[in-house]
Amino acid sequence: MQPLPPPESPSGHGAPGGPPAPGAVEPGQRRGAGEERGRAEARPVVDLHRLLSTLDEQLLSVVTAPRGLDVAVRDVVILDPDDDPEPRPGDLALVVGARGRAAARLVRIAGRAGAAAVAVKPPGGGRPPGGAGRGGWEEGERAALRRAAEEAGVALLAVPPAARWERLEELARSVxxxxxxxxxxxxxxxxxxxxxxxxxxxxxxxxxxxxxxxxxxxxxxxxxxxxxxxxxxxxxxxxxxxxxxxxxxxxxxxxxxxxxxxxxxxxxxxxxxxxxxxxxxxxxxxxxxxxxxxxxxxxxxxxxxxxxxxxxxxxxxxxxxxxxxxxxxxxxxxxxxxxxxxxxxSGLALSARWNEDLLAGVLEGRLPAAEVLARIGVAPGGPGCVVAFTLPGAPQPARDPDRAAEPMLGRTEIEWERAETLRVIALHAAAYRRRALVTVLGVRLYVLLPDLPRHGGQAAAVGWTREVVAEARRHGPVVRAAVGAVIVEPDGIRASRAEADRVLDALAADGGAGGPAPGGGAGPEVAVLDDVRTRVLMRELLGLLAERPGLRDPGTAALLRRDAERSGVLVESLAAYLDHHGDVRPAAEALHVHPNTLRYRVRRAAETAGLDLDDPDQRLLVHLQLRLARSGLADGPA
Missing domain, CATH: 3.30.450.30 (Dynein light chain 2a, cytoplasmic)
Known part of the structure; x- marks a missing residue:
């Protein structure tokens, strides 16, 4: 159905007129709550706090909420004094046919039925002259309705006089x-x-x-x-x-x-x-x-x-x-x-998770990549890659007053941060490539970028990723990202994801998003394998050492246990000495100790572990084992 010409606009920005949205109240027609009886009982649930925060005070404001704002809202119904109202538990009842004090009877009926809230307009067409309270309410009217709502145990909401009931119903149903x-x-x-x-x-x-x-x-x-x-x-x-x-x-x-x-x-x-x-x-x-x-x-x-x-x-x-x-x-x-x-x-026929499941299925090996790419219309043989992003894992301070004041709506701060980060990345991915796919697996978000340039595809993906990370940083917590290898065959998607994960693992080992890199300073926020290859290979080498305890030196393991039990300083002293290639002076400066103190500690460590530090093989082995202990990859002392 093509849009109608615009001149007959009923509201808003003047776009075409048309039939009311499903569930709306047409002019001159009111629906009683009893007419809702035929609807399925499987109804969505939103707490009143979220509904009010979403719609804002432009449409609804709280007069009183004797049961708090955590009550569940399951439906939106119209209450008319001319009907026989039958609200149900969890209803948001819109009192259309009565205003102010005249709505008290319907407020009590809704409260006795277990309704979540009742929305009422002030009497008259707007703010009465002289002595009016907020939003056109006389204090006497407001107090009478508040008393009725509190006695009935139901939240009372005030609706601006100029608001249209059908618009309020549409928006509440939308939530x-x-x-x-x-x-x-x-x-x-x-x-x-x-x-x-x-x-x-x-x-x-x-x-x-x-x-x-x-x-x-x-x-x-x-x-x-x-x-x-x-x-x-x-x-x-x-x-x-x-x-x-x-x-x-x-x-x-x-x-x-x-x-x-x-x-x-x-x-x-x-x-x-x-x-x-x-x-x-x-x-x-x-x-x-x-x-x-x-x-x-x-x-x-x-x-x-x-x-x-x-x-x-x-x-x-x-x-x-x-x-x-x-x-x-x-x-x-x-x-x-x-x-x-x-x-x-489509009447809910399109799964809310369909596109996310497509990419997740490919990355996890549950769906054939070629079939998925054909389904979304990506031409075969076109360059593409997977970009992996970290999701926030710890609370971050709010960046601006509006955000700091925003209600959490029953979510943890981490969940809120992750959801916001997801939306930012998804919007930018859609703008960059129409057929990009986004999914979340664990604590990482993955984007499949298809249709990259045939020359310089990875550079283009890196440029886009840097822009997204910078945008996310301006509006939320710092995230890091890794760009996987550019591939042209569908079966290479999982390999591109694996490479991105390898890079992100190495970045995370540097202290997480915004954390320090080895040798000091902040690690990169966006990287490809060539940028951090040494760190990636070292981490994977340490991972192999962690999996095979038989490759570790028993004397070094004993030194690690002894230091852990006594909160000693021998291990950190020996590690600094080896990190600085046996040069005592810079190693001592790094630990803020006298060079002679460091020499003594290194000698004690070597004696405890039974090491000959003049032997290059022993030095290499103990250095790897100490790096393993610092990496956190091993269970217990390495």
Whole structure:
């Protein structure tokens, strides 16, 4: 179904009008909770904290929450005083037909039924004149409803007077739907839309990924305020406005509330051909600011799949200029969002983890590489490689106040950091190569980059990887990356991954992301095998020594045990002496001791281990054994 012409826009940025999203309330029609009885009982679960944090105070604010914000939200229902309301446990009940104090009866009914929360608008059409409380509420009205909610044990949420109920319902359902998609294990769809839908998805990982999380990531990478809309201009998801409230212009505010933007501005967008350009392809379109209309500058990109437009991503400029890399970020975001929108259109038929499972299956040897590459449309014989990234393994300090204040929504900090790192890398991978695949195995993230240049393919991959690592560092914890060998045959994908793992193992042995390299200084953040070949080979040699205790000298093992038991200094002294090729003075300086002290310790160590340090073979063997002890590869003293 091709998009309709834009002039008849009901809301948002003026894109085509169309039927309401599934589950929306049509004008003049209200649905009672009893009509939901036929739905399947397997419903998604999102805690109220996450729902509120995702939708932001632009649509919902907490008046009271007697059971806290950890209560489970399972569904969204409409309560109308003219119906016989039958809310269920876990419902978010939207009180459409009554405002203010008049909604108290429905609040009590919802509380007795175990509803998670009740959303109510203030009385009248807006802020009453004089003596009004927050959001148009008279304090008496607010107190009466608060009392009813607390007596019923249900959270009471305030809805802005200008918000459209159908828009609030759509967005709340969107959060629930994304939670369900993140847990779905259904088979891939074959609906004609999925032909272009290969590339980095971001689901199937420790934290549920959804359009709201993607919008927030894009906002962080661009420095703007993001909204994701379908072709009917329904806002599907948007970024929070924390710290940027004053920068939200009228068009964004009205779009989120479900209202139409200024018609004069929408007419200009049509006259400038903005909608036509968004329909025609992946071009990132810039729309200049119009201060006289209260409209700030914007970037926009169409979301496409199978030759059809599925939606649009808009980025409004905030209090500072957008990032210079915003165009590239938006291109990647459009390709990732396309996966989410097709899953919705396909009735959950496209697995949230399909693309991730394809690459994981190849890397683990469960799927034939040639068949997978053919499935995603990669031409045979084209150069490609695997890039491996470390995922955050320890908490990192927040980089900016907005991020520091962001709620964790029940996740550990490490899980949050990993999910954010995954989204950043997936967006950049999609922008760089449409058919790139991304997956997570253990604590590493892998990207398959196909269609590299035939000459200089690895250099191109390294350049891209450096940009991604730098971007990740600006927005989160430091990560490291290793670029595997460039291969042209599908069966070489696992070998490319193995090489990347070898390099990353060596980098991790240097102290982890940002840790020191041997000899001091920081190790590289991005490397190929040629950069660290000596470290890779030494680590693998020590690994063989760890696996075969019979190759180790018993005297050196006794020295290691003795030093460990007595917290001695003989081992570190002997190691420094050998590291400096027997030159006492620099070795002593490294340990901050007198050269004579070091000579004494080395002599004691040699006597304890029964070593002849004039014998080059013994020196080599003991040096390797001491390196093994420092590497952590051996169980117990080496």
């Amino acid at each position: 629930l739907l994304d939670a369900l998609l993140a847990d779905s294990d259904l088979e891939p769809a074959r609906d004609g839309l999925t032909g272009d839908l290969v590339g980095p998805g971001t689901a199937g990982h420790p934290e549920p990924d959804d359009l709201f999380a993607l919008a927030q990531t894009v906002a962080g990478l661009t420095g703007g305020l993001v909204s994701i809309e379908d072709t009917s201009s329904h806002v599907l998801a948007y970024s929070r406005s924390a710290g940027e409230t004053d920068a939200v212009d009228e068009l964004r505010r009205l779009s989120i509330l479900g209202r139409q933007g200024p018609e004069r501005y929408l007419a200009m967008l049509r006259a400038w051909g903005v909608y036509r350009r968004l329909r025609e392809g992946e071009e990132v379109v810039r729309v200049e600011a119009h201060r006289e209309l209260g409209i700030r500058a914007r970037l926009a990109v169409g979301v496409h799949a199978g030759g059809r437009q599925l939606g649009t991503i808009w980025v409004q400029e905030g209090t500072r200029p957008l990032s210079p890399t915003s165009d590239r970020v938006l291109l990647g975001a459009a390709r990732v969002v396309a996966l989410h929108l097709v899953r919705r259109r």
